[in-house]
Amino acid sequence: MRADARSTSPLRLGNLPAAVSAAKKIILLLWFIVASLATASALTPGTTETRVGQKSFAPLESRQAEPLQTAGLPQRNRSCGYELAPESLLAAYQQEWARMVVQERAAAIQAQLGVSASFGETYGVGVVQNSGTLNVIISSKSPYGLGAVNRSLLPGEQYINRGLQSKVHAEIQINNFAEQTAGNTLSVGATRPVCVGCQAELDASGVPIATKRK
Amino acid sequence: MTGESFQQYQSAVLNLPKQKQLAFCCACCEHVLPFFEYFRYDVAPRELLNTLWQAALEADFNQPELEDMIKRTSLVIPNIGEEDDMPSEIAMRASIGVLESVDVLNGKSEAAIRAASSPLDVLQLVHLHIGEPVHPDFELFEVIDNASIVPREIGKEWKILNELLSEVSLKDLSADWKLAQQDRGNQLLALYTPRFPSP
Numbered sequence: 515m516r517a518d519a520r521s522t523s524p525l526r527l528g529n530l531p532a533a534v535s536a537a538k539k540i541i542l543l544l545w546f547i548v549a550s551l552a553t554a555s556a557l558t559p560g561t562t563e564t565r566v567g568q569k570s571f572a573p574l575e576s577r578q579a580e581p582l583q584t585a586g587l588p589q590r591n592r593s594c595g596y597e598l599a600p601e602s603l604l605a606a607y608q609q610e611w612a613r614m615v616v617q618e619r620a621a622a623i624q625a626q627l628g629v630s631a632s633f634g635e636t637y638g639v640g641v642v643q644n645s646g647t648l649n650v651i652i653s654s655k656s657p658y659g660l661g662a663v664n665r666s667l668l669p670g671e672q673y674i675n676r677g678l679q680s681k682v683h684a685e686i687q688i689n690n691f692a693e694q695t696a697g698n699t700l701s702v703g704a705t706r707p708v709c710v711g712c713q714a715e716l717d718a719s720g721v722p723i724a725t726k727r728k
Numbered sequence: 729m730t731g732e733s734f735q736q737y738q739s740a741v742l743n744l745p746k747q748k749q750l751a752f753c754c755a756c757c758e759h760v761l762p763f764f765e766y767f768r769y770d771v772a773p774r775e776l777l778n779t780l781w782q783a784a785l786e787a788d789f790n791q792p793e794l795e796d797m798i799k800r801t802s803l804v805i806p807n808i809g810e811e812d813d814m815p816s817e818i819a820m821r822a823s824i825g826v827l828e829s830v831d832v833l834n835g836k837s838e839a840a841i842r843a844a845s846s847p848l849d850v851l852q853l854v855h856l857h858i859g860e861p862v863h864p865d866f867e868l869f870e871v872i873d874n875a876s877i878v879p880r881e882i883g884k885e886w887k888i889l890n891e892l893l894s895e896v897s898l899k900d901l902s903a904d905w906k907l908a909q910q911d912r913g914n915q916l917l918a919l920y921t922p923r924f925p926s927p
Contacts, residue, residue: 634809
């Protein structure tokens with residue numbers, strides 16, 4: 515019985531022309547139903563999207579240009595609720611970027627310090643702007659810091675005051691470096707909470723501290 | 729040794745089996761612990777290091793005793809945030825590797841890199857202390873054909889590392905090998921102390 519059923523089915527693999535013919539009939543029937551209804555459906559490309567998103571399928575060249583924000587004029591960042599000129603917007607972005615870099619790198623280096631962190635070794639991280647360029651500056655409390663940390667610095671990061679027997683805290687070294695190189699410290703931080711003395715000095719210089727304060 | 733980079737050194741250390749990794753850290757600590765003892769005259773880090781040797785070579789140690797030694801060692805290692813004179817800096821660097829080795833024993837393999845780097849960190853400070861700083865551009869792991877003791881120390885460490893990377897078992901190395909590391913530490917101290925500035 516089962517063998518007979520297979521042999522009479524038009525969709526059986528061995529009877530390919532009959533299967534194709536049956537599929538064609540089904541497709542034609544479906545097309546007729548859709549065309550006679552003449553309403554939008556998932557089978558009529560574009561209509562659904564046009565209705566929902568109000569988008570056009572017209573060629574790009576024929577579309578009306580969207581209004582652009584004019585450079586040089588104040589812009590409103592609706593999500594943040596502040597109004598800034600583009601130059602200030604860039605400066606604010608750089609400032610925020612610097613803050614994030616300092617926080618992330620200070621946390622990463624703190625983890626690399628291992629036991630030394632509990633015995634006074636401190637690294638400073640800062641972003642110094644020199645004639646438009648942002649530089650990530652690293653410093654350490656001890657003259658050479660920790661070899662394992664220094665050899666794991668990211669490309670482009672600059673370790674300063676190597677071999678210098680400085681009594682100055684790591685974060686202050688960065689601000690001093692910025693002053694010596696006519697740069698501007700956008701953000702600074704350290705691998706331990708910034709001490710009260712350093713806070714006073716950095717606050718007086720208007721340098722934002724991105725990591726914890728003591 | 730020429731051309732060996734820190735990355736190669738680091739991966740070689742990390743590739744050591746745990747016991748051998750600990751033995752290597754102990755060897756590195758032996759090379760510089762005499763500098764701590766010279767400046768601080770305290771036996772706590774030495775006792776802790778001996779226990780770590782025992783753990784590495786015989787896989788045997790007493791946990792409560794170990795914890796007590798860790799506490800005593802932590803109390804005598806200088807905090808350079810409070811004492812930032814050069815002898816304190818050297819003493820801290822020369823003994824901190826012992827505590828890093830405890831972390832290696834507890835399974836933190838990244839601590840092995842710090843313990844293995846400690847002899848070089850100490851020797852750099854020692855050179856600064858005697859007024860002969862290592863050149864600022866000196867790439868420790870790139871230059872070896874140099875008369876300086878620092879690259880020779882790197883060569884020494886690579887030799888130990890290669891010994892441990894071979895099939896040799898720790899039991900075959902133990903006694904003489906451990907003594908050789910202690911001798912190396914004493915030799916380094918003897919080499920530099922005559923040149924230390926008077927306090």
